[in-house]
Amino acid sequence: MTADLMDPWGQGRYALHPPAAPAIPQNSTAQANNASSPLFASVEVFVNTYLSRVVCRRLGQGTAMWCPEWWRHPEAVVRFDGLWRAFEYFVVDTETGVSTWWLHHADPHLRAILDPDFGPFALCDPEDGHARHPLEPLPVRPAPEGTWENPLYRITDDDSGRG
Template identity: 30%
Template sequence: MSQFPDDGEDLFKQQVLAKVDEMEAADPAPTGQGGQGGEEPPQPCFPNYIEWVTHWLAPTYARHVDDDVTSNAWCPWYLKHPEATSTFEAMWRAWEHYRLDGKTGISVWWRDHCHPHMTRLMDPAGPFKFCSVKGHFINGQLKPLPLASPGAVLSSPAFTEAGAVSTTTTGRTTHVGRLFARLTGR
């Protein structure tokens, strides 16, 4: 029996796992950069963040979630949320690192990684806002953040009056940095 609420999602899971395997094969771990003396780095406990979320995080980080997302929002189809997948991958990588510290590593991971990230992910206004335990985006859909075109921003009076007039790759960092400093007073 599938651990996922909709067996039809197994194909999606297989496609995602295949993509993860493809990415890992294309970017092998560097050799000789492990611990002292050129040792190989330790093997991860879990091969990827999906396995880690499924077999470690979800069972360990137990919370009450339901259709009333006023306290904890969750989407069983989290793989369809780019912010969640990126966050879970970062959490998994940090967990794999900190688990090797036999003293305070996992405590540091909980404090600095898990609790802040999960609080943001499960926030009712977070990435799972329109989802419920019954479905993905059943109450609406989040849209990407709205952006003005770079050309409109670069040619706006506020931008040019602040002294940030360069649109070249080499000059942009300096001018945009000056603009940021002038606008924020930093």
């Protein structure tokens, strides 16, 4: 392969060492029909072996922020877990599933996660790692008694709150 084909944007670094493509296990028909057979065994495997290799960003204050110890951030863990589960659901659709996942799941979550000012990694450093004093959880106060009995706060018709 010529350098032009391997480095279409003239960045030089791909000419000699093209990035390794992340390994995505291939769906079999049996796997597609069996929800108990995820492509990735856990959210950690999904982030560390797939997402972190596919999502390439210029990192730093003002652009995007990342923490190599992402698993120390509850918001990031919950969002990545949701992304992983949505990916497992949508990847079965070989027509538009992955596009739907990117557009409606990955893109909005990654904007929030990587936001250098307001995201969970805002105080971390992509090279130095996890912040010594991470962001504090949002302060909360308990709702006054009877608050949740107000019909304006109900989105369901039953009392279980489940629909």
